[in-house]
Amino acid sequence: MDKNIFQINLIGYKSLLRKEINRIFRIWIQTIIPPAITMTLYFVIFGSLIGSRIGAIDEYPYMTFIAPGLIMMSIITNSFGNVVSSFFSGKLQRHLEELLVSPMANITILLGYVSGGVIRGLSVASLVTIVALFFTNLTVAHPLITGLVIILISICFSLAGLINAVYANNFDDISIIPTFVLTPLTYLGGVFFSIEMLPGIWQTIARLNPMLYMINSFRYGMLGISDISITTGMTVIVTFTVTLFIIAYYLLKTGKGIRD
Amino acid sequence: MHALNIQDLRKVYRNKVEAVKGISLQVEEGDFFALLGPNGAGKTTTIGIITSLVNKSSGKVNVFGYDLDEKVEMVKTCIGVVPQEINLNAFEKAKDILVNQAGYYGVTRKEAKKRADKYLELLQISEKANQISRNLSGGMKRRLMIARALMHEPRLLILDEPTAGVDIEIRRTMWAFLEELNQLGKTIILTTHYLEEAESLCRNIAIIDDGHIIENDSMKNVVKKLQREVFNLTFEAEVGDIPPFEGMIFQKNGSHDVSIEMPTKGNINSLITFLSQQGLQVNSMRPKRNRLEELFVKLLEDKKNHG
Incomplete structure (x- = not known):
């Protein structure tokens, strides 16, 4: 008699998620603490020391203005980093085969890894928010949008991490995207400034950066201010998330980089 | 099933x-x-x-x-x-x-x-x-x-x-x-x-x-199908040519070492006696345990022979 495939996938998902959570907290010195230290330094240097000379942006003290961007930056880097390193190490040590030979559906494997990325992103974001509260007062102007943006962006970058891991053949391949793509785009995406501060042509160029829409959507959720309309911001976030989901699922389904 | x-x-x-x-x-x-x-x-x-x-x-x-x-x-x-x-x-x-x-x-x-x-x-x-x-x-x-x-x-x-x-x-x-x-x-x-x-x-x-x-x-x-097996023998003294004996095939591997291919049901006692009669004293005798290789060679030969 056929086993209940739904039951297999449900228990399989829980097992994979538990494994991912155990991994995050087993190596907490690598996964949780460094981002918190980095963000504390950002708050001290950019917020407290330099920020006091910059003054207010959109009526908010500079420290408060950069806080949502820094929280979002930690979500992006940690969601991405968690999935890319976990999936790639599974590929490298070949224990990913444990999942590939199992009856779990590709979608379940995808959801398991993405959930791990979301949990790491949210854990680090919570810690960074606590750190931020030592430096400034934070409010949440639009809780629903704030929550939605956090979840969608952590899903989006977890998916990006998985896609990167599928194509990666060595450790260099998993550091190229964070170093040469994510970090520059995040820095230029308005974490530390409003694009209103940029000269004309640079404002137009800045609008081509998808990070701008992500960071500003989150800033809108928290502070109620944004350089772009929230509708455009949410459209960009949803479009990216759905597109990356389709690509990641296709790669798992076809076995690109993981099945011969 | x-x-x-x-x-x-x-x-x-x-x-x-x-x-x-x-x-x-x-x-x-x-x-x-x-x-x-x-x-x-x-x-x-x-x-x-x-x-x-x-x-x-x-x-x-x-x-x-x-x-x-x-x-x-x-x-x-x-x-x-x-x-x-x-x-x-x-x-x-x-x-x-x-x-x-x-x-x-x-x-x-x-x-x-x-x-x-x-x-x-x-x-x-x-x-x-x-x-x-x-x-x-x-x-x-x-x-x-x-x-x-x-x-x-x-x-x-x-x-x-x-x-x-x-x-x-x-x-x-x-x-x-x-x-x-x-x-x-x-x-x-x-x-x-x-x-x-x-x-x-x-x-x-x-x-x-x-x-x-x-x-x-x-x-x-x-x-x-593996009806023959091979033993590696080491002799006390240097070995010259060994005359034929009961379908066994002798192959020199070194001055003191000889491989002997014999039927699986061949009589080892009679082999030792024969070698003694030739003035050859056996120091050690070990079966060659790469039977898989032998089997492959045999199967490939059979395949070749039968086109």
């Missing part, structure tokens, strides 16, 4: 290498089946296809009546696989590896923990349950991989060279364990380089060479 039924299976990799060239094979339920072949013959690719780690180019694979193309989840549920290379998560504890693996097959955590304790005990690694796999010895890792493959209690267990690099004592313990599993009704497919291993465990055998099955018969019949 066939535990495994493969029809005209082919695999061409992207680099155009054709690893499997139309293999057809049946393994009966409850069998202990050996899949033998030299490196690069297509064994691991065949197993990869059966276990969904390799996408086939064409052909049909059926496991306990489930078609791999239509019911892949059911096929996977029926199979437990022990791969050739160690593929354990180096930083995960032995017991966690087992419990998680069971979860991927839908086994509840409570039941998975029970089974993990059972298989760790049966494979004599229970004292290492809370060690990360990186700290286990090679033999323990192999046994942990067998335990992992059994966690969902599959009907078909596929072992791809499970005893490679394992010392003889552990190898024999593993053999005894596998025999017991087979006696309990589990179908087992074993690939190995050691004909002795296949000979002592398996009832039926298929031999793959260059992507083709060149032999598929009962172990008894295949071994019968």
Whole structure:
């Protein structure tokens, strides 16, 4: 008699998620603490020391203005980093085969890894928010949008991490995207400034950066201010998330980089 | 019922290498089946296809009546696989590896923990349950991989060279364990380089060479084809030409070393007496244990002779 495939996938998902959570907290010195230290330094240097000379942006003290961007930056880097390193190490040590030979559906494997990325992103974001509260007062102007943006962006970058891991053949391949793509785009995406501060042509160029829409959507959720309309911001976030989901699922389904 | 039924299976990799060239094979339920072949013959690719780690180019694979193309989840549920290379998560504890693996097959955590304790005990690694796999010895890792493959209690267990690099004592313990599993009704497919291993465990055998099955018969019949065996002799003094004796073939390997090929039922006492009569005193005599190589050579010669 056929086993209940739904039951297999449900228990399989829980097992994979538990494994991912155990991994995050087993190596907490690598996964949780460094981002918190980095963000504390950002708050001290950019917020407290330099920020006091910059003054207010959109009526908010500079420290408060950069806080949502820094929280979002930690979500992006940690969601991405968690999935890319976990999936790639599974590929490298070949224990990913444990999942590939199992009856779990590709979608379940995808959801398991993405959930791990979301949990790491949210854990680090919570810690960074606590750190931020030592430096400034934070409010949440639009809780629903704030929550939605956090979840969608952590899903989006977890998916990006998985896609990167599928194509990666060595450790260099998993550091190229964070170093040469994510970090520059995040820095230029308005974490530390409003694009209103940029000269004309640079404002137009800045609008081509998808990070701008992500960071500003989150800033809108928290502070109620944004350089772009929230509708455009949410459209960009949803479009990216759905597109990356389709690509990641296709790669798992076809076995690109993981099945011969 | 066939535990495994493969029809005209082919695999061409992207680099155009054709690893499997139309293999057809049946393994009966409850069998202990050996899949033998030299490196690069297509064994691991065949197993990869059966276990969904390799996408086939064409052909049909059926496991306990489930078609791999239509019911892949059911096929996977029926199979437990022990791969050739160690593929354990180096930083995960032995017991966690087992419990998680069971979860991927839908086994509840409570039941998975029970089974993990059972298989760790049966494979004599229970004292290492809370060690990360990186700290286990090679033999323990192999046994942990067998335990992992059994966690969902599959009907078909596929072992791809499970005893490679394992010392003889552990190898024999593993053999005894596998025999017991087979006696309990589990179908087992074993690939190995050691004909002795296949000979002592398996009832039926298929031999793959260059992507083709060149032999598929009962172990008894295949071994019968090895009607001659070879001994390596070392003599006290330097050896000259040895005259012919009772269908034996002498081949000098060095000034003191000679290989002697003789019928399996040849009389060793009469050989020693004969050599003494020639003034040759034997210092040591060792059987040449590469029977698999001999078998391959013989099968390839037969194939060539029969076109």
